[in-house]
Amino acid sequence: MLxxxxxxxxxxxxxxxxxxxxxxxxxxxxPGASDEEFRDYIxxxxxxxxxxxxxxxxxxxxxxxxxxxxxxxTLEVFGTYSAQTTTPPKAICAAITAKRPGWTWRDFA
Amino acid sequence: xxxxxxxxxxxxxLSYHTGWGxxxxxxxxxxxxxxxxxxxGGHGLATAYYLGKNxxxxxxxxxxxxxxxxxxxxxxxxxxxxxxxxxxxxxxxEKARALYEGLSQDLxxxxxxxxxxxxxxxxTQSEVRGYQRTAHANALxxxxxxxxxxxxxxxLVPIINxxxxxxPVLGGLWQARGGTARHDAxxxxxxxxxxxxxxxxxQQCEVTGVRREGGKVVGVDTSKGAIDCGKLGMVVAGHSGxxxxxxxxxxxxxxxxxxxxxxxxxxxxxxxxxxANTVHGYMSQSDKGEMVIGGGTDSFNNYTxxxxxxxxxxxxxxxxxxxxxxxxxxxxxxxxGIVDMTGDRSPILSKTPVEGIFINCGxxxxxxKAIPGSGWAFAELMAKGHAPLADDFSLxxxxxxxxxxxxxxxxxxx
Numbered sequence: 001m002l003x004x005x006x007x008x009x010x011x012x013x014x015x016x017x018x019x020x021x022x023x024x025x026x027x028x029x030x031p032g033a034s035d036e037e038f039r040d041y042i043x044x045x046x047x048x049x050x051x052x053x054x055x056x057x058x059x060x061x062x063x064x065x066x067x068x069x070x071x072x073x074t075l076e077v078f079g080t081y082s083a084q085t086t087t088p089p090k091a092i093c094a095a096i097t098a099k100r101p102g103w104t105w106r107d108f109a
Numbered sequence: 110x111x112x113x114x115x116x117x118x119x120x121x122x123l124s125y126h127t128g129w130g131x132x133x134x135x136x137x138x139x140x141x142x143x144x145x146x147x148x149x150g151g152h153g154l155a156t157a158y159y160l161g162k163n164x165x166x167x168x169x170x171x172x173x174x175x176x177x178x179x180x181x182x183x184x185x186x187x188x189x190x191x192x193x194x195x196x197x198x199x200x201x202x203e204k205a206r207a208l209y210e211g212l213s214q215d216l217x218x219x220x221x222x223x224x225x226x227x228x229x230x231x232x233t234q235s236e237v238r239g240y241q242r243t244a245h246a247n248a249l250x251x252x253x254x255x256x257x258x259x260x261x262x263x264x265l266v267p268i269i270n271x272x273x274x275x276x277p278v279l280g281g282l283w284q285a286r287g288g289t290a291r292h293d294a295x296x297x298x299x300x301x302x303x304x305x306x307x308x309x310x311x312q313q314c315e316v317t318g319v320r321r322e323g324g325k326v327v328g329v330d331t332s333k334g335a336i337d338c339g340k341l342g343m344v345v346a347g348h349s350g351x352x353x354x355x356x357x358x359x360x361x362x363x364x365x366x367x368x369x370x371x372x373x374x375x376x377x378x379x380x381x382x383x384x385a386n387t388v389h390g391y392m393s394q395s396d397k398g399e400m401v402i403g404g405g406t407d408s409f410n411n412y413t414x415x416x417x418x419x420x421x422x423x424x425x426x427x428x429x430x431x432x433x434x435x436x437x438x439x440x441x442x443x444x445x446g447i448v449d450m451t452g453d454r455s456p457i458l459s460k461t462p463v464e465g466i467f468i469n470c471g472x473x474x475x476x477x478k479a480i481p482g483s484g485w486a487f488a489e490l491m492a493k494g495h496a497p498l499a500d501d502f503s504l505x506x507x508x509x510x511x512x513x514x515x516x517x518x519x520x521x522x523x
Contacts, residue, residue, distance in 0.1 A: 047364055072410050
């Protein structure tokens, strides 16, 4: 079972206390976007076999959204961080690089 | 290939059954094929089979990184039904169900298709309305289903408790011609028939790259060397995203683990397939006597082929109320498979941005039932560039907003 730490209230708990919210850092295109851009915003996902940035909500706790970096093969959690950002913080990226050299995710790595 | 028959059994008995030989060959890859299919699961092998049978294309290789039928073909709960709401889904799933009926004769291989009937329980008012609507839609589509009341449910499934306080049974959608088949035998039967047509099935051969020239596919790099091809079919379920990345395009797919479990074997007690979507549980009894139970999917992306304990707990807690006798059963085994989920919970059978590459994926949690129909439609798509059963499932639908929305129709993953 996944164990996550909520960066908002600091509680560490099992996955049943949280609700998964899908991929993080999805870029929304505004008015005037092409059909392809809007399709990618709604449907296209990285779906990597490896490092994955994702949204979680501390549903049975403080109720706040946050982000997590996790490996989809081993379920190892590299760290959790605030949802008030459009890119993963440097500390999280460094933690991932230490364990998964050469990881990629769009423009972040 | 030696034809299987009662006469063959008698003939081979004379040599103490030592002369049967292998069901399919294990060749080394040639340097070039007209068509390369990646993925030797049910869908990939069925595609190869119908390419040969319906279109005479037999210079085909089917590549498999593990062993034949070792992915989701070997991990599902073997349910076959076609009671879908949308016309496009009903057409391809009904084609598959109809092909299953004659598959053993067609392949000369006993796939143990058992049309024992499939019952989808309605345990909430919204499910009652939903299934009645599906029953009407199926009548228009020519798919034989009917809405049945609680008493009929009790007759069909004597071990069921229809008066539970939390999940009462309010009726069900009954498809008498649905059922189960032996999942491994489906893969093995297709493999044997493909091999007999001269196709090469190459196991333990992982695709590591897709070679393109001028926007067109020219071959694949594999762990057994480079293989040239005219057309490439990707039929790899959960790993479709990883393979598409090699070919340079993205898919509207997310991979999650779906899990199932079986109980200890017991005497025959339930001769239909029962699905209870409200509680994400479905159950049938295998020929060995084990109760085969399908559970829910993980809520987050992963490739672990493992599943999680709290989902088992959730599924069984609900099943115990509907089937009280389950509480006395010991569970023997549990496993997971990686399913590829699309946004509208319908599959993708499509051309891709790369000329010559075709993709068949996105069957999500319900691919086994579709194997013959999927292979039939995808073979036609690869051979002719379009296919009546496959055209609605193209990748364009995500750009055009032309969804085949079975997620709303089913209320849950199906």
